[in-house]
Amino acid sequence: xxxxxxxxxxxxxxxxxxIVEALGSRSVVALRGAMGAxxxxxxxxxxxxxxxxxxxTSPTFAIVNQxxxxxxxxxxxxxxxxxxxxxxAYDFGYEEYxxxxxxxxxxxxxxxxxxxxxxxxEVRIAVDSPTARTFEIE
Ligand SMILES: Nc1ncnc2c1ncn2[C@@H]1O[C@H](COP(=O)(O)OP(=O)(O)OP(=O)(O)O)[C@@H](O)[C@H]1O
Ligand SMILES: [Mg+2]
Numbered sequence: 001x002x003x004x005x006x007x008x009x010x011x012x013x014x015x016x017x018x019i020v021e022a023l024g025s026r027s028v029v030a031l032r033g034a035m036g037a038x039x040x041x042x043x044x045x046x047x048x049x050x051x052x053x054x055x056x057t058s059p060t061f062a063i064v065n066q067x068x069x070x071x072x073x074x075x076x077x078x079x080x081x082x083x084x085x086x087x088x089a090y091d092f093g094y095e096e097y098x099x100x101x102x103x104x105x106x107x108x109x110x111x112x113x114x115x116x117x118x119x120x121x122e123v124r125i126a127v128d129s130p131t132a133r134t135f136e137i138e
Contacts, residue, residue, distance in 0.1 A: 001138040008131045009041065015135050016045035019123060022137055026119050027101050030109035033125030038133055039107045040079075042125070046105060047075055058107065063092055074102040080111035089115055 002022070004015050019029060019042075029046075031039040044056040051070025058079045059065045067075040076097050083089060089112045097104050098117050109116055124136040 001136055004135045004137070005128070006133055006135070007129075009038075012038075012042060012045045013049070015042060015137075016049045018135075018137055019046055019121060020049055022121055023103075026121055028098055028104045028106065028117050028120035029123060030106045030116055030120055031123045031125065032109060034127060037125040037127050039125065042123070042135075043077055043105045043107070047077070050075055050103065063088075064097070069103070074100075076102055076104045078104065078106045080106070080108040083108075083111045086112055086115065 002018055004018060006012065006015065023029075031042065033039055040056065040058050047054065047056050047067050047069070050073065052067040052075060054067040056067065056077065057065070059077060063078055063080065063083070065077040067077065069075050078097075080089070094112065094115055098115070106116075122136075122138050126134040128134055
């Protein structure tokens with residue numbers, strides 16, 4: 001496990017780099033943390049480092065947003081916050097994403113816990129102050 005402490009958003013690139021480096025053959029990243037902890041903000045930095053020029057915002061009306069990284073690599077950004085029943089994830093075909101090898105960045109993985117692949121990276125975000133955060137990557 002790697003722990004990174006930062007005191008402002010300006011240090012997020014190093015956190016994103018650590019996550020991208022930790023990926024290896026894995027493609028799913030579960031990001032956990034309270035509302036406003038910085039899941040979307042960190043995903044924005046990860047997506048940028050993967051070479052995508054797309055604008056990153058939480059999927060509001062859909063569950064998933066798609067971006068394109070360098071080499072036309074597909075990146076999927078999920079936000080399961082609004083899911084009320086895990087069946088919604090089945091209906092939506094989560095397997096085709098999680099087992100595709102395409103990068104999947106997942107906010108609110110708690111909502112679909114049993115569906116998360118064992119092969120994944122876990123990122124936990126703790127809020128230390130309005131601008132300071134601690135990230136645990138494993
Ligand atoms: N060091 C930091 N790292 C990340 N975000 C920070 C940091 N300092 C301040 N922030 C601010 O905290 C907020 C994090 O919001 P963000 O939408 O990323 O949270 P979230 O975890 O995705 O929340 P939600 O559960 O609602 O989706 C942003 O306004 C961001 O600018
Ligand atoms: Mg978010």
